Amino acid sequence: MSSAAAEPLTPERILETTEEVLRRFGPTKATVVDVARALGVSHGSVYRHFPSKAALREAVTDRWLAKSVVMLEGIASAPGEAAPSKLESWLEALFEAKRHKAGDDPELFATYTVLLGENSGVVDAHLTELIHQLTRIIGEGVASGTLAAPDVPAAARAVFDATGRFHDPQYVTEWFSPTITSEFEAVVALVIRGLRA
Structure with missing residues (x-):
């Protein structure tokens, strides 16, 4: 048995290993058996923490998405910044986070999709x-x-929808276009102008 198996089997350890397995095999080929093998345990041990492959995949996606939410929350709750500027910073951070996830971690991005x-x-x-x-x-x-x-709330939903091209995964192929940054800036400027008092 490997030294990795000697460590306690925790949900966090399973999720970290699942991310590695997803990166290696992709979301359609990765199995709970692959995760268990990488951990040096039986697949039943993994199922004691996550009742199904779907539950495991959702948990790893939730963990992955939570990183963006925490970063964006820092912007949303930062004191002292004027709302128009905060809104611009938040939209820019969301776009960059999604673009980096797609470019830097394509296998997990595929799982999200x-x-x-x-x-x-x-x-x-x-x-x-x-x-x-x-x-x-x-x-x-x-x-x-x-x-x-x-x-x-309706305005927030409208802003989210209006900027969808820059965070909805269906547009991922456009996120790396040479003109995407100027297009993003034009949409954000228009949105903020429309909301100014």
Whole structure:
């Protein structure tokens, strides 16, 4: 038995190993048996922590998406920055995070795309959290008088939808176009102009 198997089998250790297995085999070929083999344990040991391959894949995707949510939350809750500037920073950070995930971690990005196709609750929760952060930023702007929106949640949803080309995985092939940055900046400028009080 390997020294890795001597370590306690924790959900976090399983998720880290699952990410490695997904990177190696991709989302369609990676199995729980592959994860167990990499951990030096039986697949039953993995199933004690995650009841199915789908549960394991959702947990690894949730862990992966949470990194972006935490980073974006730092921007959304930062004190002192004017809402228009905070909104611009948040949209830029979201676009960069998605673009980096697609470019730097294509296998896990493929898993995320598979889950989107399955209409996963993990993805729905992720999108809800992102729109909630946008709602708070726009709400701050309305409260301070720097932004105007008669219905803040509707405005947040509209901003999210209007910028979808820069964070929705269906547009991933466009994210590496030589003109994408100027196109992103034009859309964000238009959105912020439209929300200014």
